[in-house]
Amino acid sequence: MKLDLEAMRAAPGRPFAVSGEEDIPTLDWRGESLLVEGAVHADAVAFYQEERVVLRVRVQGRVHRPCSRCLVDLVEPVNYEDSLEVMPDELVGSYLELRPMIEAGMRIGLSLKPLCRPDCRGLCPTCGADLNREGHRPGCGTKETRDPRLAKLKELL
Ligand SMILES: [Zn+2]
Ligand SMILES: [Zn+2]
Known part of the structure; x- marks a missing residue:
C-alpha cells in the first residue's frame, strides 16, 4: 500500500486516504515467525505538512500464536491504530510505502500473553x-x- 507523495506535496494540509489488503505471510516477533491468516486489512489517512507526512494507520488481521500457557495454536485477532509522523529524510521518491508501518502496527497490536481461552x-x-x-x-x-x-x-x- 502506497501514498502518492507527489500529489501530497502539491496539496499541503489536504488529507489523502488509502485502504486495501496487504499480503504479509509471516510476522517476525521476538525471535518467532508468526503465520498470518489471510491478508492484513489496512487503511491510512495522511497529509503533508512542513516537509513531513502526518499519518494515521489502522490495521486488522489474524495471527497464529502459541497459547502462552498450553502452547496450543490459536488465532489472535489484531486491531490496532497508530498515529505517526514521517520525517523529511524518509520521504524520498514519489511514493511512501506503508508496508513497514502496517507490519509494525500488527506487531504492536499483538498481546504479550495470548491465551487459547481465558481459563486455560x-x-x-x-x-x-x-x-x-x-x-x-x-x-x-x-x-x-x-x-x-x-x-x-x-x-x-
Ligand atoms: Zn503434574
Ligand atoms: Zn491454552
Whole structure:
C-alpha cells in the first residue's frame, strides 16, 4: 500500500486516504515467525505538512500464536491504530510505502500473553501434562494448583 507523495506535496494540509489488503505471510516477533491468516486489512489517512507526512494507520488481521500457557495454536485477532509522523529524510521518491508501518502496527497490536481461552489451565510445570485435557501423570506430586510446592516453583519460574 502506497501514498502518492507527489500529489501530497502539491496539496499541503489536504488529507489523502488509502485502504486495501496487504499480503504479509509471516510476522517476525521476538525471535518467532508468526503465520498470518489471510491478508492484513489496512487503511491510512495522511497529509503533508512542513516537509513531513502526518499519518494515521489502522490495521486488522489474524495471527497464529502459541497459547502462552498450553502452547496450543490459536488465532489472535489484531486491531490496532497508530498515529505517526514521517520525517523529511524518509520521504524520498514519489511514493511512501506503508508496508513497514502496517507490519509494525500488527506487531504492536499483538498481546504479550495470548491465551487459547481465558481459563486455560496450561501445562503442569512438574509433569508436563496438558491440564486442559488430562490429569497429572503418575508420579507427579502436584495435586492441585494451590499446592505450595507449585506456588514455590512458579515463583522461581
Ligand atoms: Zn491454552
Ligand atoms: Zn503434574
